[in-house]
Amino acid sequence: MSSQPALTALDPEGLDLGAKPTTAIGRGYAAAWQVFISLRVTVVTLIVITAGCFVGMFFDQTKSYDEHVQQWATTPWKLQVFTFLEMYDVFASWWFGLFVVILLINVTACSLERLPKIWLDVWHPRPELSDEQLRGIRHSWRGRIAEGDRAKAEGLIASLLGARARTSTTGETRFAFAEKQRWGRFGVYVVHLGLVMVMVGGIINGKTKMDGLMMITEGTAGRLVRLRGPGNLPYVVDLGFSLRCDDFRLKTFVTGDVMEYESDLSVYDPAVPVKPAVKKKIEVNDPLEYGGYTFYQASYAPAAGDQLVQLDVGPRGGQRRTHSLSIGDKLTLDDGSTFVPVEVIEEFAGLGAAVRVQETSMGPQGPRTTSYVVFRQYPDFDREVRRGAYDVQFRGFDQQYATGIQVGRVPWVPFIFTGFVVMFVGMAMAFLMSHRRYWARLAPAGEGKLELVIAGAARRHQYAFGEEFERVRAKIVEVFGDGERTADRARALREQRRIAKLGDASKS
Numbered sequence: 001m002s003s004q005p006a007l008t009a010l011d012p013e014g015l016d017l018g019a020k021p022t023t024a025i026g027r028g029y030a031a032a033w034q035v036f037i038s039l040r041v042t043v044v045t046l047i048v049i050t051a052g053c054f055v056g057m058f059f060d061q062t063k064s065y066d067e068h069v070q071q072w073a074t075t076p077w078k079l080q081v082f083t084f085l086e087m088y089d090v091f092a093s094w095w096f097g098l099f100v101v102i103l104l105i106n107v108t109a110c111s112l113e114r115l116p117k118i119w120l121d122v123w124h125p126r127p128e129l130s131d132e133q134l135r136g137i138r139h140s141w142r143g144r145i146a147e148g149d150r151a152k153a154e155g156l157i158a159s160l161l162g163a164r165a166r167t168s169t170t171g172e173t174r175f176a177f178a179e180k181q182r183w184g185r186f187g188v189y190v191v192h193l194g195l196v197m198v199m200v201g202g203i204i205n206g207k208t209k210m211d212g213l214m215m216i217t218e219g220t221a222g223r224l225v226r227l228r229g230p231g232n233l234p235y236v237v238d239l240g241f242s243l244r245c246d247d248f249r250l251k252t253f254v255t256g257d258v259m260e261y262e263s264d265l266s267v268y269d270p271a272v273p274v275k276p277a278v279k280k281k282i283e284v285n286d287p288l289e290y291g292g293y294t295f296y297q298a299s300y301a302p303a304a305g306d307q308l309v310q311l312d313v314g315p316r317g318g319q320r321r322t323h324s325l326s327i328g329d330k331l332t333l334d335d336g337s338t339f340v341p342v343e344v345i346e347e348f349a350g351l352g353a354a355v356r357v358q359e360t361s362m363g364p365q366g367p368r369t370t371s372y373v374v375f376r377q378y379p380d381f382d383r384e385v386r387r388g389a390y391d392v393q394f395r396g397f398d399q400q401y402a403t404g405i406q407v408g409r410v411p412w413v414p415f416i417f418t419g420f421v422v423m424f425v426g427m428a429m430a431f432l433m434s435h436r437r438y439w440a441r442l443a444p445a446g447e448g449k450l451e452l453v454i455a456g457a458a459r460r461h462q463y464a465f466g467e468e469f470e471r472v473r474a475k476i477v478e479v480f481g482d483g484e485r486t487a488d489r490a491r492a493l494r495e496q497r498r499i500a501k502l503g504d505a506s507k508s
Contacts, residue, residue: 036109045103052099056090063088064233092206104199111192122185122435127166127177129439129455137439139469140455141476143483147448156479157440160454160472165438173443184433185459190426197419201412210237210293210409216245217303217402221268225407239407241269241291244276248403250300252396260284261300263403267291282405292409299404309341309355311374312393316383320391337361337390344397345373352377355394435459436468452480 035041059068065088073082086093126133134140145153157176158165165178212225221244224236246264253259262283266276267290280288288295313331314320323331331339340358348354353376360369374382374394383391436458445451454476458465476483 033109033113036106037113038106041102041106042110045099045106048099049096049103052090052093052096055087056096059087059090061089061091097203097206100199100203104196104203107192107195107199111189115186115189118185118189122182125177125179125437127168127439128170128175129177129441129453134453134455137455137457139457139466139473140453141473141483142451142453143480144445144449145452145480147450149480150442150450152479153442153450153452156476157442157454160475161438161440165440173441176440177438179435179437181433182435184429184435187426187428187430187433190429191423192426194419194421194423194426197422198416201416201419205410205412205416208409208411210407212237212407213298214243214295214405214407215301215402216243216405218245218248218400220245239291239293241267241271241277243267243295243405245403246279248300248401250401261297261403263297263405265295265405292411294408296406296408297403298406300401301404303400303402309344309397310395311339311341311355311357312379312391312395313339314391316387316389316391318391320393322395333390335362339390339392342371348373348375351375353394357392359388359390359392361389434461434465436465438472452483 063071068082068088069079073079082088085095090096134142154174161176161178165176167174167176169175210225210227212227214222214225216222221242223239223242225239226234226236229235244266246266248261248263250261251259260283262281264281265279265288267278267288268275269277269291278288278290282288282295282297284297287297308324308326310322310324311331312320312322313333325331325339325341327341327344329340333339338360340360341355342358343356345354345356354373355376356371356373358369358371360367362368370388372382372386372392374392376394376396379393382388382393436456438454438456440455441451441453443451443453454472456465456469456472
């Protein structure tokens with residue numbers, strides 16, 4: 001007795017791509033493959049990653065390793081667990097990255113496992129409708145028509161299935177097949193592709209990104225960026241070019257509160273003949289971009305050195321001139337009067353910043369020295385209250401600053417952004433597109449009759465497709481009537497099975 005190889009049917013979910021492996025290596029590979037395509041692995045991995053996110057929010061990732069140890073890891077076993085799991089830098093820890101890689105492999109394996117089957121089903125469907133296939137289709141119309149209505153039936157099929165329908169003939173049976181929005185079948189795999197792009201970009205960014213700080217004093221340049229590594233340990237990175245702060249401007253309100261600050265930056269790159277290569281004024285939310293780096297205006301700090309006090313001095317009621325003086329410096333006017341700022345008071349009796357000035361003026365009886373306070377918030381205080389020969393106003397401070405530049409580099413952001421776009425496109429394909437198929441069959445039924453069958457099936461949105469097919473059924477009924485009822489078809493199938501069983505019993 002010869003055995004024939006079993007033919008694998010191309011069902012709507014695809015086909016079996018191969019037999020079970022026989023070697024130990026093959027079985028091990030198959031077992032590992034089954035693990036990575038398992039939904040359980042997906043669920044467990046997502047739970048661990050979610051838990052890692054909560055842990056990362058619970059442990060302050062900006063603190064150093066020593067600060068964490070002093071805070072709570074005081075016992076040996078806690079310190080061992082904390083160090084082993086790298087709780088001080090959860091999102092860059094070995095276990096968090098491991099589970100992200102596992103999720104990446106899981107998503108890729110699931111796609112590779114199922115995509116070829118769906119691809120074959122989409123590009124190589126079964127256009128010829130069989131009775132076996134018809135039994136699994138919910139929406140259909142089946143009936144007998146006169147032989148003379150063949151042309152009418154073919155015209156109806158063409159109008160219902162459209163001009164792009166594929167037709168074929170087997171013997172005297174004519175088949176037609178059409179489908180709509182078949183690309184919707186690939187929506188979930190497009191989502192997988194976008195997710196893989198996001199995860200790959202995130203993993204690479206985690207290893208190549210930069211988020212550091214440069215403090216550059218006005219009139220100087222720098223090329224080293226200070227960063228924090230695992231455990232908040234500091235290290236530096238050389239940019240390969242110099243960044244110079246030409247000027248820094250701090251603007252304040254009359255009360256002394258900071259209004260805004262900005263820096264004039266110049267880039268000097270040895271590889272670029274133009275000097276400077278780039279010049280730009282940066283301020284908050286308006287950074288400089290160069291060489292893949294982004295330079296943000298982040299902070300400022302007073303530079304080391306003497307603080308200069310700005311005083312406006314002039315004759316009473318006349319024009320005043322601005323003078324910048326260090327504490328203890330003497331301003332001498334043409335008539336021999338001198339003014340010396342002796343003390344800066346950040347807060348004077350709730351009236352704000354003030355400076356104490358010592359004035360020496362020449363009078364009929366010789367030099368006369370007085371000491372008084374002028375306030376920054378009240379420019380007319382000295383003129384209206386003291387009423388001296390000279391008006392003195394405390395304008396503010398002339399302080400040299402160091403600008404704080406935050407340096408960022410995230411080279412794979414466009415790739416990650418593209419991954420998110422791909423994900424959204426895939427979700428639109430998966431949820432908004434519904435793959436629908438229509439079959440038609442026109443076959444001889446004997447006694448001068450033809451059997452006309454029109455069926456349809458959809459992958460999702462069954463309720464909407466049911467309404468759509470009811471409109472198709474209404475057009476068929478309008479031409480050929482109600483056709484064969486489902487109960488009649490079931491009764492005929494039972495009769496066929498009964499006759500087949502009787503025939504088998506008679507042969508035995």
